[in-house]
Amino acid sequence: MGLLARKVVVVTAAAGTSLRVVDSHTAGEPTRVVVDGGPDLGNGSLASQRRRLQDEHDDLRRAVILEPRGSDALVGALLCRTPNKACAAGVIFFNNVGYLGMCGHGAIGVAVTLAHLGRVELGALRLDTPVGTVAVDLTGPNDATVENVESYCWRADVAVDVDGLGTVHGDVAWGGNWFFLVDRAPVPLDLAHEAALTEAARRIKAALASQGVRGADGAEIDHIELFGPPRADHADSRNFVLCPGDAYDRSPCGTGTSAKLACLAARGTLAPGEPWVQESVIGSHFTARYRPAANGRIVPSISGQAYVCAEATLIRHAADPFRDGIG
Numbered sequence: 001m002g003l004l005a006r007k008v009v010v011v012t013a014a015a016g017t018s019l020r021v022v023d024s025h026t027a028g029e030p031t032r033v034v035v036d037g038g039p040d041l042g043n044g045s046l047a048s049q050r051r052r053l054q055d056e057h058d059d060l061r062r063a064v065i066l067e068p069r070g071s072d073a074l075v076g077a078l079l080c081r082t083p084n085k086a087c088a089a090g091v092i093f094f095n096n097v098g099y100l101g102m103c104g105h106g107a108i109g110v111a112v113t114l115a116h117l118g119r120v121e122l123g124a125l126r127l128d129t130p131v132g133t134v135a136v137d138l139t140g141p142n143d144a145t146v147e148n149v150e151s152y153c154w155r156a157d158v159a160v161d162v163d164g165l166g167t168v169h170g171d172v173a174w175g176g177n178w179f180f181l182v183d184r185a186p187v188p189l190d191l192a193h194e195a196a197l198t199e200a201a202r203r204i205k206a207a208l209a210s211q212g213v214r215g216a217d218g219a220e221i222d223h224i225e226l227f228g229p230p231r232a233d234h235a236d237s238r239n240f241v242l243c244p245g246d247a248y249d250r251s252p253c254g255t256g257t258s259a260k261l262a263c264l265a266a267r268g269t270l271a272p273g274e275p276w277v278q279e280s281v282i283g284s285h286f287t288a289r290y291r292p293a294a295n296g297r298i299v300p301s302i303s304g305q306a307y308v309c310a311e312a313t314l315i316r317h318a319a320d321p322f323r324d325g326i327g
Contacts, residue, residue: 025309035079063325112142189228265298
């Protein structure tokens with residue numbers, strides 16, 4: 001008996017467009033790196049390229065992240081040209097509702113992906129992002145330390161009145177994105193309470209907006225980070241981070257851990273170079289340290305592991321009513 005013949009369909013430019021992607025996860029949080037097929041964003045700064053991507057090519061973000069090809073938990077990373085010759089690549093991060101300044105877990109995922117593709121070797125490299133250059137030390141095929149952008153505590157011990165929760169105290173801090181950090185989570189930090197944690201974080205975010213609590217230059221605080229005691233003996237803290245778009249971070253959150261270190265440094269409760277092990281709501285870990293910078297700021301470093309889990313071509317067929325995602 002012969003094998004059944006398979007019909008081979010060749011997707012051409014007339015039928016649609018395609019994007020080559022590599023998927024990975026860092027401490028459980030997924031990253032999808034667009035390595036080929038993205039738009040030409042010019043040769044300007046990464047901040048200007050991000051604006052152009054947002055204004056002229058947001059269909060790429062939607063196609064990569066939204067269903068039916070993606071999910072709310074997914075973070076995208078577009079590799080693009082950088083005017084900084086010291087950098088191995090430029091990268092723009094995005095999620096289900098928009099664009100991110102930096103992404104700690106994503107930077108680790110990008111570095112591991114670049115090594116997987118043979119585009120970089122193990123050792124030191126730099127990535128250009130819309131909020132500045134970050135240094136990465138690839139200590140193994142799956143192990144990396146990211147030295148993040150300068151981070152700082154903007155306002156400490158801010159009180160907000162939250163519907164159903166009463167008065168909640170937290171710190172406003174920058175770690176590459178804006179965070180409100182609450183030391184006492186209202187319910188246990190585990191997946192059994194994910195819905196309650198998400199709802200509490202949503203209410204806190206709404207209270208911040210309605211009561212005019214913002215970051216520097218009036219920036220929106222779009223990440224909420226809740227803390228509690230760790231489960232692992234070697235960890236210092238456990239967290240739950242609600243990202244823009246209402247998906248929780250499966251990893252301990254690189255930019256959120258950077259913001260936490262900035263607050264600890266501002267209070268004098270963590271010394272430069274002293275390790276801080278941050279545990280996520282799913283039990284994964286980052287090890288973080290910082291060095292002082294000018295004007296009370298710090299330069300945090302985040303160490304973690306990422307694993308490539310898929311390579312794919314996303315096909316955007318011209319006749320597909322959901323070629324640019326659902327929603």
